[in-house]
Amino acid sequence: MKHYSSKIVLGLVIALAGFSASAQEFKVGVVNLDRIFREANSAKAAQTKLEQEFSKREKELNDLATQLKTQSDKFEREAPTLAESQRVARQRQLVDLDRTFQNKRREFQEDLSARKNEELQQVIERANKVVKTLAETEKYDLILQESVYVNPKHDITDKVIKALNASR
Structure with missing residues (x-):
C-alpha cells in the first residue's frame, strides 16, 4: 500500500513540477x-x-544471565558425580531460573520497545511542527519525508535539526 502511495505522490510531484514550471517555481524539500x-x-x-530509565533493569537482567551461566557451568562440571535425585533437582532449578x-528479558524488551516508540513519536511530532512552520515561512509547495534519492539542494534536514535544537 505504501509503495503505491509513494508512486502516486511521485507522479503528482512530477506532474505538478511540469505544470508549475511554466507558471512559477515549484519548491520541494525533503x-x-x-x-x-x-x-x-x-x-x-x-x-x-x-538509557537512564532502563539501566537498572538491564543490569538486573545481565546479573541474572551471569547467575544462570555460572550455575549451568557448575552443574555441567558436577553432574557426573551427583546422585540422580540431586541431578534432577538441580536441573529443575536451572530450568526455573532460565x-x-x-x-524478564521478554518483558524488558517489550517495555523498552514501547517506551522507545513513545519517545520517538514525540520527536516526530515536534519535527513535523518545525517542518510545517518551515514550509509556511519559506513557501515550500511540498515537503517529503524519506526518498530514494535527493538532490542536496532539496534536502532541508539541516534546517529542521537547527530549528528543533533552537526550540529546546
Whole structure:
C-alpha cells in the first residue's frame, strides 16, 4: 500500500513540477528522519532518558544471565558425580531460573520497545511542527519525508535539526 502511495505522490510531484514550471517555481524539500533521530538534541535527550530509565533493569537482567551461566557451568562440571535425585533437582532449578530469565528479558524488551516508540513519536511530532512552520515561512509547495534519492539542494534536514535544537 505504501509503495503505491509513494508512486502516486511521485507522479503528482512530477506532474505538478511540469505544470508549475511554466507558471512559477515549484519548491520541494525533503527531510531525512533517520538523521533527525541521530542528530537532533531532542532525540539524543530521549535516548539518554531511556538509557537512564532502563539501566537498572538491564543490569538486573545481565546479573541474572551471569547467575544462570555460572550455575549451568557448575552443574555441567558436577553432574557426573551427583546422585540422580540431586541431578534432577538441580536441573529443575536451572530450568526455573532460565524460564524466569527469559520472561524478564521478554518483558524488558517489550517495555523498552514501547517506551522507545513513545519517545520517538514525540520527536516526530515536534519535527513535523518545525517542518510545517518551515514550509509556511519559506513557501515550500511540498515537503517529503524519506526518498530514494535527493538532490542536496532539496534536502532541508539541516534546517529542521537547527530549528528543533533552537526550540529546546
